[in-house]
Amino acid sequence: MKIALDAMGGDHAPMVNIVGAKDALALYPKITKLFLVGDEDTLKASCKEHGLTDQRVEIIHASQVVEMHESGAKTLRSKKDSSISVATSLVKSGDADAVISAGNTGAAVAAATLKLRTLKGVERAGIASPIPNEHGICNLLDAGANPEAKPEHLVTYAVMGSIYAKQVIGVKDPIVGLMSNGEEDEKGTTFTKETFALLRQLEATGKAPFKFKGNVEGHDLFQTKLDVILTDGFTGNIILKTCEATAKAMSKWLKLEFKRSPFRLLGAAMAKGAFKSVKERSSYESYGGSPLLGVNGVCIIAHGGSSALAMQNAIRVGMETVEQGVNPHIEEALAALQ
Amino acid sequence: MKIALDAMGGDHAPMVNIVGAKDALALYPKITKLFLVGDEDTLKASCKEHGLTDQRVEIIHASQVVEMHESGAKTLRSKKDSSISVATSLVKSGDADAVISAGNTGAAVAAATLKLRTLKGVERAGIASPIPNEHGICNLLDAGANPEAKPEHLVTYAVMGSIYAKQVIGVKDPIVGLMSNGEEDEKGTTFTKETFALLRQLEATGKAPFKFKGNVEGHDLFQTKLDVILTDGFTGNIILKTCEATAKAMSKWLKLEFKRSPFRLLGAAMAKGAFKSVKERSSYESYGGSPLLGVNGVCIIAHGGSSALAMQNAIRVGMETVEQGVNPHIEEALAALQ
Structure with missing residues (x-):
């Protein structure tokens, strides 16, 4: 199970994202890879500060962040190297199974919809x-x-x-x-x-x-x-x-x-x-996170005010959604209605 | 101050309506008349049961009730002798200054709009x-x-x-x-x-x-x-x-x-x-009640689940709205925008 975490998203990023990731890694051995996406220097420093040294972590640099107050969809287009954009691309390329973000909801939804596309029938x-x-x-x-x-x-x-x-x-x-x-x-x-x-x-x-x-x-x-x-x-x-x-x-x-x-x-x-x-x-x-249903991949929207526990649980929800293979079942159910 | 109370409206009518009316009459000497509108026999019995003997009370018979689950506006047209309809007519005729109802909101709004009409500019x-x-x-x-x-x-x-x-x-x-x-x-x-x-x-x-x-x-x-x-x-x-x-x-x-x-x-x-x-x-x-703003008269919508205290406070809100002469001020403010 490979998780891409928008490490810069949320009101308390990157601190709670890093601590949440650390706790999730400790709890869930099924995670084989956890991508922390965001400014490399910031994330390296934060990992050091919070003692996140797990070998399964890989930092993927992204130079920009869609801020919480920005218009999500619009800003996503102008900030091509935003953490949510880069994290979602990791799911698109197959490097990650799920993307988790506590950042700007509009941007996360737009990134998932544009990059992963919607499921057949959605x-x-x-x-x-x-x-x-x-x-x-x-x-x-x-x-x-x-x-x-x-x-x-x-x-x-x-x-x-x-x-x-x-x-x-x-x-x-x-x-x-x-x-x-x-x-x-x-x-x-x-x-x-x-x-x-x-x-x-x-x-x-x-x-x-x-x-x-x-x-x-x-x-x-x-x-x-x-x-x-x-x-x-x-x-x-x-x-x-x-x-x-x-x-x-x-x-x-x-x-x-x-x-x-x-x-x-x-x-x-x-x-x-x-x-x-x-x-x-x-x-x-x-609960930790809300799945964005209908996109061709797994995207979990976490609360903007997420704590480390909320981040950890958002990662868990992402894992469960991937494990249960929700998307093929959705496509099947929609096809059966035709 | 003359109040028309839909005595049959609400989940706990007429009991809470009668007790609320009794308490309001005891508290507010400004009330010179309180019309209890609804089935005469039922209301007489309820007044007797709850010791409401105030001389300012007048029961106005109405043979029908718009039930809570009914489509308000539609039922109002078919039940011409419903308590909310008759109570609102008392405001229209000038016999009462305000109508109070904890009954079907749709019916109360429709009665007020149809009978009292909306204010100029509304x-x-x-x-x-x-x-x-x-x-x-x-x-x-x-x-x-x-x-x-x-x-x-x-x-x-x-x-x-x-x-x-x-x-x-x-x-x-x-x-x-x-x-x-x-x-x-x-x-x-x-x-x-x-x-x-x-x-x-x-x-x-x-x-x-x-x-x-x-x-x-x-x-x-x-x-x-x-x-x-x-x-x-x-x-x-x-x-x-x-x-x-x-x-x-x-x-x-x-x-x-x-x-x-x-x-x-x-x-x-x-x-x-x-x-x-x-x-x-x-x-x-x-709080007791919510004024329906924009009709040519005073109509207070009380919560369907109102208790006697809520009814008493709804009557108070009705009195305050009448006393402060809200409607002429609304018409004036709207006219000033033209």
């Missing part, structure tokens, strides 16, 4: 972002690759997300829901209504690799047995960020309230383990 | 839903009245939301943000980009009653000094429900974790006051 790739649902992992798809999706894109996402759930998460009969502004069949916009009709049509043919649950709402993200929740990339991105922001605000307000009395602070300290467990359960760190 | 009404921001109340607008909004609608919402913030919340110089999938100016969809350009244009004329902050994201809901966050009703509805669902999930998981040890449970009990404060701060119960 018009647009989509990011499957894991949500900690009570019944297991539920993937929000698309979490931001395709903000102005068409109904047909969401149908492809339903197939891809289901195959991912089957192959990687081990779900037998995936259930797919469509995010809407109400659970009744008639709720939604022109876009979601068209998507709804297409999904019902596909289900009726008996060829869909999933059961379509219909429209779903906010509370279904966490409470309802669902493997995939479909949405356009604009709404999906906002949903993810809203979940994260709400959890952070709640946690911050609780801390402020605890501080209002020593008695409360003591109580909170006694219950500390509970807070830690919930944080672990709800944090993206534990 | 094409579509929008729901301003209060978000507990660290700097005060931030209104998410639109929270669900207009799922397929056009850019011009959002510009009107910016004006209406700013006037509401000025008049009712007492903000001197309202700040408006546009919800997008990234904070950079170039982020967004065709829809948000067009809206962005219109807002900048309006700001450049010097006539806008607000400062336009640009694109905002999930974390800005709670952390950034903003008075209005603009979005289409589809996304707004999903954002609200996602916030609520995340807070609920976090709270549920914490409780489960506390139960894993008596020591943790004791700690949680000691810090109980903190949990209560955060719940109060983050709950819609404390």
